[in-house]
Amino acid sequence: MKHANSFADYTTDELKGILLLAEKIKQHQDDYGHILDGKKLYTLFEKTSNRTYLSFSIGMEELGGKAYNQLWKDSNFTIGDLMSEVKYVCRNVDCIMGRFKKDETTEGFMKNATVPVINGCDNTFHPTQALADMLTLYEKTGHFEAKVLYIGAKNNTYNSLSEIVTKMGGMMYGLTPFSQITNVPADFYDKLTATGHYKELPTDISKEDLKKVVADVDCVYTDTWVDMEFFTNPDYAEKKNQIINMMMPYQIDAALMEGTDTMVFHDMPIHPGYEITQDVMEKHLETILDEAENRRHAEKGLLVYLITGKLDV
């Protein structure tokens, strides 16, 4: 039995297998409408969501299974012992997808569950977003060895994207003047660098040098500068303003993209005027929506793999 959290737990072949299965199901949906007949997925949200909620609910239904959704605040996880509650949930369902504020909750689920647990985005990793991103890159470029330049806050999305790009043998460039990450092992980024497929760019890189990287990569990627659990938190308002001021010079704008056919990716929700300008967002929106739709397709590959243990279906 496997969980889905860090891609350090997955081989390159396994990831390719999941993505190729996802693409096969996407192209031949009619052949896969019953593959998870009778299977049940429990989804639990401690944070807000649009894509994760919809993609897992509809994705499960399209495979013949059923998803049962609960908000953390309505659950007895708020008052009970985590270990025994997780074990109880596992008596009922075949898989769990949880979006939690803290990675220690994700890890608590994974430690105690007797069914596969998928991290639906905590403060450290967002693996299903990275699978969707890689599926999109594969569809748009025809290969898995993608070159990506991420400009923005170092965060959950960045960590999982960096893991998958390096694992697939592509090249990940990170320009991250600010970090939301508080809880990865000290050597996490060193290990990525040691693969030879990961490079952090200096924050004082010249516009000229940055534009060379933009022209060389398949896509420029950005994400919110402030993660969802802090976005509307009044206690975080001052910090949020500081971050915005610091990050404004790193906004994805038309001047940065000018003269290239490089794609722009964003995991959504988008904050035009902050991490990306309105015009660049509008120009690349169809690509971004392809990427967002691929959450559902990539997750279907993952669900089939985790629940059946098979890739050759």
Ligand SMILES: NC(=O)NCCC[C@H](N)C(=O)O
């Ligand atoms: N598509 C998504 O699932 N978006 C999640 C947003 C990730 C962002 N770094 C956040 O934690 O708010």
